[in-house]
Amino acid sequence: xxxxxxxxxxxxxxxxxxxxxxxxxxxxxxxxxxxxxxxxxxxxxxxxxxxxxxxxxxxxxxxxxxxxxxxxxxxxxxxxxxxxxxxxxxxxxxxxxxxxxxxxxxxxxxxxxxxxxxxxxxxxxxxxxxxxxxxxxxxxxxxxxxxxxxxxx
Amino acid sequence: xxxxxxxxxxxxxxxxxxxxxxxxxxxxxxxxxxxxxxxxxxxxxxxxxxxxxxxxxxxxxxxxxxxxxxxxxxxxxxxxxxxxxxxxxxxxxxxxxxxxxxxxxxxxxxxxxxxxxxxxxxxxxxxxxxxxxxxxxxxxxxxxxxxxxxxxxxxxxxxxxxxxxxxxxxxxxxxxxxxxxxxxxxxxxxxxxxxxxxxxxxxxxxxxxxxxxxxxxxxxxxxxxxxxxxxxxxxxxxxxxxxxx
Numbered sequence: 001x002x003x004x005x006x007x008x009x010x011x012x013x014x015x016x017x018x019x020x021x022x023x024x025x026x027x028x029x030x031x032x033x034x035x036x037x038x039x040x041x042x043x044x045x046x047x048x049x050x051x052x053x054x055x056x057x058x059x060x061x062x063x064x065x066x067x068x069x070x071x072x073x074x075x076x077x078x079x080x081x082x083x084x085x086x087x088x089x090x091x092x093x094x095x096x097x098x099x100x101x102x103x104x105x106x107x108x109x110x111x112x113x114x115x116x117x118x119x120x121x122x123x124x125x126x127x128x129x130x131x132x133x134x135x136x137x138x139x140x141x142x143x144x145x146x147x148x149x150x151x152x153x
Numbered sequence: 154x155x156x157x158x159x160x161x162x163x164x165x166x167x168x169x170x171x172x173x174x175x176x177x178x179x180x181x182x183x184x185x186x187x188x189x190x191x192x193x194x195x196x197x198x199x200x201x202x203x204x205x206x207x208x209x210x211x212x213x214x215x216x217x218x219x220x221x222x223x224x225x226x227x228x229x230x231x232x233x234x235x236x237x238x239x240x241x242x243x244x245x246x247x248x249x250x251x252x253x254x255x256x257x258x259x260x261x262x263x264x265x266x267x268x269x270x271x272x273x274x275x276x277x278x279x280x281x282x283x284x285x286x287x288x289x290x291x292x293x294x295x296x297x298x299x300x301x302x303x304x305x306x307x308x309x310x311x312x313x314x315x316x317x318x319x320x321x322x323x324x325x326x327x328x329x330x331x332x333x334x335x336x337x338x339x340x341x342x343x344x345x346x347x348x349x350x351x352x353x354x355x356x357x358x359x360x361x362x363x364x365x366x367x368x369x370x371x372x373x374x375x376x377x378x379x380x381x382x383x384x385x386x387x388x389x390x391x392x393x394x395x396x397x398x
Contacts, residue, residue: 140200141200
């Protein structure tokens with residue numbers, strides 16, 4: 001569940017919405033639990049549901065409301081955190097991720113943070129594997145740029 | 154940025170495969186050989202070459218900030234959390250074998266096991282909680298079952314109490330007390346009302362975890378986790394002595 005929430009946080013950039021999204025995902029998963037195929041990965045299945053709710057419902061709402069932009073400073077990280085440095089690092093990586101276009105951010109997250117393969121990410125996002133790879137390639141370039149700019153500050 | 158036009162330019166995809174370690178041995182060597190003589194390719198690789206370790210560390214740190222969906226907290230009304238707890242529980246049940254039908258004793262044990270199998274050390278340790286919060290959670294959980302669980306906070310040899318929460322099975326409350334053992338493995342102690350005669354603790358193996366199950370005074374108990382059967386037996390005896398029935 002923390003992993004679903006984190007994925008939701010990376011996508012929404014906002015704690016309250018991340019919680020709603022993670023909760024909606026859990027509810028949807030329950031409604032459709034009979035569609036889960038035993039022997040496949042439960043986490044990947046939940047991630048797929050989260051991605052689809054985000055894509056089809058919440059994101060559309062945010063864009064309509066004109067609040068699609070992510071302000072990382074608004075991401076109130078929980079208070080009982082293990083240490084200040086970790087908190088800063090977490091904030092920093094979120095802010096780096098937030099600077100990526102959504103499609104790149106999502107794909108990079110699934111592959112480099114969650115460790116899904118190109119093929120698994122493609123299946124989750126319902127896109128061709130070539131698209132996954134070009135998002136990763138472009139996302140890497142962009143993230144590298146953002147991180148080196150940040151380091152230069 | 155301009156790309157020099159070459160006959161067979163190396164694609165971004167190939168660079169990506171190289172960086173992600175997905176090029177088979179021969180292709181990898183060929184790629185490195187090309188890179189050694191092709192400054193342009195080298196520069197393109199450098200543009201995409203990124204150390205993901207800080208990202209992964211930062212992201213790992215974020216997990217500890219995740220809200221505990223099963224516990225009442227500040228923001229949402231309590232039913233949100235109760236609903237979430239039920240859902241999370243159902244997710245733990247996995248393939249839906251048990252949903253939403255009746256669960257015999259083997260059924261509820263299996264449901265707990267499937268749920269517990271999703272736990273890692275981080276699930277438990279990453280949610281720091283003040284001692285009084287832990288105890289309040291334990292009180293609430295005990296009250297839902299009509300039991301005094303306060304003794305369970307003492308844990309047992311090698312088991313340190315972490316938190317308690319109320320889940321549900323078959324419309325009845327299910328108390329889940331979570332402990333960490335000396336190796337950091339999460340161990341769950343779960344209690345729910347079960348009709349039927351008392352039965353002495355016995356060993357079990359469910360969803361790849363070792364378990365002890367028993368029934369006392371109209372309650373069913375299970376102690377389960379990735380721990381040696383001996384350790385679970387000893388902990389069972391201690392915990393049994395600490396629950397007031």
